[in-house]
Amino acid sequence: MARELSSRDLDILRKLAPEVNNMICEGSGVEFRSILPPVSRHFSLDEQDFAARLEKLDVADLEYLVRVIDDGSESLGCMPPEDVEILAKILAHKISREVADRVVAAYEGGGGCDS
DSSP states (O other), rough: OOOOHHHHHHHHHHHHOOOOOOOOOOSSSSBBOSSSSHHHHHHHISSHHHHHHHHOOHHHHHHHHHHHHTTSSSSOOTHHHHHHHHHHHHHHHHHHHHHHHHHHHHHHHOOOOOO
């Protein structure tokens, strides 16, 4: 489900990718509609960089991301499985294994790319 990023979304996106200048996906030519796929696919240099970026988020930011993943407005479809595994590890460590498993299930049951 595509959404227009809120000010909270943009704050989190800027924490994860402070180098963001343009909210337009170069591949599709449309504005970003999610937070995590652009960070994973456009800004992170590799898996370690993606993990380091996610580690910057506090529990409140991670809980917010889980809520928008749960309600279907944060699409994970564009993310490679390795980055979803990284997200799950961080969620398990900072929140709970149950939450991490729920996010992985959402990814596995999700649709296509909608960044």
